[in-house]
Amino acid sequence: MRLTGGFRRTRPAGADRWLAGALTAGSAVASLLAAAGPPYREADLPGLVLVTAASLALLWRQVFPLPVVAVVSALLIVNEAAGYAVTVVQWPAWIALFTCFSLYRDWPRRLVAALSGGLAVLGYVVFDRGQVSLLELSGITMCFLISTIGGDAALxxxxxxxxAEARAVSEARERVALAERVLLQERARLAGELHDALGHAVNVMVMQAGVGRRVFAENPDFGHEALGHIETLGRGALDELDRLLRVLDPAADLTDLPELPDLAVLAARARAAGREVELNTGEVELPASGARAVYRITQEAVTNALRHTSRGRIRIDLTQTGDRVLLEVTNEGDDFPEPVPGRGLVNMRERARLEGGDLEAGPVAGGFGVRVVLPVARP
Structure with a gap:
């Protein structure tokens, strides 16, 4: 049985067993010890049965609240009609009324419970053998208000x-979800750093190794030079890996992360791989994070140019106009297809987005271009 207050009962609760048992014993003792006196009947077996039945009905007060309040109200009327005093038989009636108001929020069922209690009061006034005084009526009214208002307050x-418990659970779940999102973002950032930092060096090393192997017999000097470049790139890759690992350490010194002047070193590496690289940089003002984003985006664009084409000039232009910095990396050539979204392109777009900028990549007149616009101040 589903109740508005959130309870689901199919059998008497343990607390109700204790309540009914204690009230039954207490009512029986009170009925025997308290002499009602004329004009009321003395306590006898039928009177004890009425008192006991009303008390035991509370066993089911949370299972069948409305029937229980109706039953105890009827027993109170029968008790009065039989000539017994109302001393103890009224207790279950007030408890049952309180229960209905503490379990039900909707007014139709509350109204039924209140009417049952009202009929019990009316039966008391009509059938009671004594004279019902104004003081007694005021006491009854107070008990009625305490039962209804107290039940509503309990609900x-x-x-x-x-x-409050639901909010706490929701907040705990939100904290777990937030932690998982942060972890996924950190994993994605780590994957992007590995791809951009080491992918470039490995690609250039592979290209130089291939060129050196092909020309080693005919031009050993160039082959030795290629090996020297590979060694230098390998050391640089180790330095990049060390930088990346230090990024993961909150206490690490990050002052030597890639900056704009490192673009010249990047261009030199591409030239060592046999490609013509033109680097044009003006005076730009970017925060450290923006400078690193420009470096990594340029690095990935150059890496893609070396990987997908074997000839053609690579042009890098970095300028600033007002509060906007423009980076253009163009791989000169013909008949470039539309780019297929991959990790490299996704990483470049994400770096630009995090700095509050935009990135466009695709075929342009005379080649394939990557165009990035970043604000001078990070939002």
Whole structure:
């Protein structure tokens, strides 16, 4: 059975067993010890049965709240009609009314419970053998208000506690999800750094090794020179790997991460691989993160040019106009296809996006171009 307050009961709760048992014993003792006196009947077996039945009905107060309040109200009326005092038989009625208001939030069922309690009060007024005074009526009214208002307060307090628990669970899940997103972002950043930093060096080394192998017999001096370049690139790759590992250490010194002046070294490596490289850089103002983004994007663009073409000039232009920095890397040639999205292109776009800029890549007049626009100040 589903209740509005969030309870689901199919059998009496342990607390209700204790409540019904204690109330049954206490009511029986009170009925026997408290002499009602005229005009009420003395406590006897039928009176004890009525009191016991009303108390035991509370076993099911959370399973069948409305039937229970109706039953205990009817027993109270029967008790009065039989001539017994209302001393103890009223207790289950107020508890049952309180239960209905603490479990149900909708007013139709609350109204049914209140009407059952009201009929019990009316039966008491009509059938009670004594004279019902104004003081007694005020006491009954107070008990009625305490039962209904107290039940509503208990429901509100329980709903507030449930909402607070739900918020805590939701916040905990959100923290876990945020941690997972951060971890995925860090993994993606690490993969991008590995791809950009080491991919360039390995590609140039492979190209120089291939050229040196082909011409070694005819031009050993060039072959030796290629081996020297490969050694230099290998050392540079190790330095890049060391830089990357230090990026992962929050306490590491990051002052030697790639900057704009390193573009000249990048161009020299591409020239050593046998390609013509034209580097044109003006005075630009970029934060350290923007300078690293420009370097990595240029590095990836040059690497792609070396990987996919074996001839043609590579032109690198870096200029600043107002508060915008423009980077253009052009691989001169003909009949370039549209780029296929891969890790390199994704990394370049992400680096530009993180700096608040835009990146375009594709065939242009006279070759294949990568165009990046970055703001001077990172947003």
């Amino acid at each position: 509100s307090r329980r709903a507030y506690a449930a909402a």
